[in-house]
Amino acid sequence: MSDCVKYLLDEQDLPRYWYNIAADLPQPLPAVLHPGTQQPIGPEDLAPLFPMAVIEQEVSTEREIEIPQPVRDLYRQWRPAPLYRARRLEQALDTPAHIYYKYEGVSPTGSHKPNTAVAQAFYAREEGVKRLTTETGAGQWGSSLALAGAFFDLDIEVFMVKVSFQQKPYRRAYMESFGAACIASPSELTQAGRSILAEHPDSTGSLGIAISEAVERAVQRDDTKYALGSVLNHVLLHQTVIGLETHKQMELAGEAPDILIGCTGGGSNFAGIAFPFIGAKLRGGSGPRIIAVEPSNCPTLTKGCYAYDFGDTAHLTPLVKMHTLGSTFVPPGFHAGGLRYHGMAPLISHLAQLGELEARSYGQLECFAAGIEFAKAEGILPAPEANHAVKAAIDEALYCREAGVQRTILFNLCGHGNFDMQAYQDYAAGNLQDQQYDEVELAMALSGLPSVA
Numbered sequence: 038m039s040d041c042v043k044y045l046l047d048e049q050d051l052p053r054y055w056y057n058i059a060a061d062l063p064q065p066l067p068a069v070l071h072p073g074t075q076q077p078i079g080p081e082d083l084a085p086l087f088p089m090a091v092i093e094q095e096v097s098t099e100r101e102i103e104i105p106q107p108v109r110d111l112y113r114q115w116r117p118a119p120l121y122r123a124r125r126l127e128q129a130l131d132t133p134a135h136i137y138y139k140y141e142g143v144s145p146t147g148s149h150k151p152n153t154a155v156a157q158a159f160y161a162r163e164e165g166v167k168r169l170t171t172e173t174g175a176g177q178w179g180s181s182l183a184l185a186g187a188f189f190d191l192d193i194e195v196f197m198v199k200v201s202f203q204q205k206p207y208r209r210a211y212m213e214s215f216g217a218a219c220i221a222s223p224s225e226l227t228q229a230g231r232s233i234l235a236e237h238p239d240s241t242g243s244l245g246i247a248i249s250e251a252v253e254r255a256v257q258r259d260d261t262k263y264a265l266g267s268v269l270n271h272v273l274l275h276q277t278v279i280g281l282e283t284h285k286q287m288e289l290a291g292e293a294p295d296i297l298i299g300c301t302g303g304g305s306n307f308a309g310i311a312f313p314f315i316g317a318k319l320r321g322g323s324g325p326r327i328i329a330v331e332p333s334n335c336p337t338l339t340k341g342c343y344a345y346d347f348g349d350t351a352h353l354t355p356l357v358k359m360h361t362l363g364s365t366f367v368p369p370g371f372h373a374g375g376l377r378y379h380g381m382a383p384l385i386s387h388l389a390q391l392g393e394l395e396a397r398s399y400g401q402l403e404c405f406a407a408g409i410e411f412a413k414a415e416g417i418l419p420a421p422e423a424n425h426a427v428k429a430a431i432d433e434a435l436y437c438r439e440a441g442v443q444r445t446i447l448f449n450l451c452g453h454g455n456f457d458m459q460a461y462q463d464y465a466a467g468n469l470q471d472q473q474y475d476e477v478e479l480a481m482a483l484s485g486l487p488s489v490a
């Protein structure tokens with residue numbers, strides 16, 4: 038058994054700037070459109086929803102954006118995060134490949150989400166906001182914003198997808214411990230929630246519905262804004278701290294990745310590790326093959342349309358161009374709750390169109406098997422979402438063995454699975470299936486895409 042190989046950075050190596058890939062795009066992102074007029078929106082249209090500093094980041098094309106000192110000070114609690122070489126996994130797979138993983142499970146909530154939660158809470162606080170509303174699927178994002186709210190003395194209101202609210206009572210207790218309010222969605226608190234309940238009293242909810250409720254609550258009060266945990270440009274920007282650190286750590290290791298892998302729900306952890314590497318390539322350098330991995334029953338990049346769509350079910354959000362399964366699509370229940378979103382980040386969708394990344398999908402059973410194989414070798418049980426990246430990394434390493442080639446594989450281990458024991462228990466008991474999404478429902482959701490002139 039070989040030693041643990043770990044690459045740590047000093048505190049002074051914690052990045053001072055986030056990296057904004059918009060500065061290096063060969064073609065700009067398609068405009069965000071107003072849902073009524075279908076005209077490009079301006080910052081003032083978003084002002085009821087987000088703090089102005091966040092809106093400026095959303096549309097910025099400056100390459101480097103300074104990380105405010107209070108945010109860096111909070112980052113220092115868990116950052117720089119370690120990069121590991123998975124030597125024991127390499128041995129178990131008997132592969133010539135070198136496998137590295139960046140570990141974001143060292144944050145207080147056990148995932149990458151606090152990287153943007155503390156930044157968003159900071160900007161809200163600076164602008165005198167008293168309350169933030171948000172949605173959460175599996176509970177990771179709600180937990181991270183609850184934590185950030187406690188740091189910056191903000192009231193946090195979390196609409197949690199009802200099926201998760203019922204399945205994961207510990208998540209709610211976690212959020213409430215930090216002083217947040219956690220409401221099962223659809224709820225009676227909003228018009229969006231009430232109209233869904235009137236039609237479907239037994240609705241188990243979806244991220245799209247929970248977003249509608251959180252947005253509706255935010256626009257009703259002047260002291261309240263909305264926070265989103267993925268998808269938007271500013272969220273992806275905040276997560277680039279992951280890839281910026283990893284870039285330095287790979288230099289410490291004396292290697293450059295040939296293959297870079299991340300799992301994609303809305304795309305933020307993937308963008309976080311990948312964008313600094315893609316950016317170097319866009320500026321004329323060389324770079325790794327980039328692989329985005331998604332669940333086969335919510336296959337946004339591999340089966341969705343690249344089209345203008347809403348971010349939510351009640352159609353309160355602006356229209357963004359992205360890979361989408363249709364805003365009314367509700368994926369079957371599966372355990373990587375963080376990956377159950379109908380759309381993909383516009384920046385990632387755009388880069389996929391430009392040929393800068395490839396996408397693939399896996400079923401949940403093969404991902405759990407990969408996660409357990411990883412855990413036995415490396416000692417960390419991954420979050421069910423992260424298992425998708427683990428599975429792709431193992432597949433690439435096995436390919437190296439079969440083909441007799443050496444490759445350096447890097448992936449983002451975006452969170453640990455210590456809050457997801459129900460999922461592992463269900464897997465071990467044989468109670469999980471690879472349930473296919475409903476083709477008819479997907480076709481219907483896609484045919485309902487808004488027509489944009």
Ligand SMILES: *Cc1c(COP(=O)(O)O)cnc(C)c1O
Binds near residue numbers: 178300301375376
């Ligand atoms: C939320 C979450 C995801 C999915 O979100 P992205 O924005 O795609 O990163 C993936 N993994 C974990 C551990 C999460 O908490």
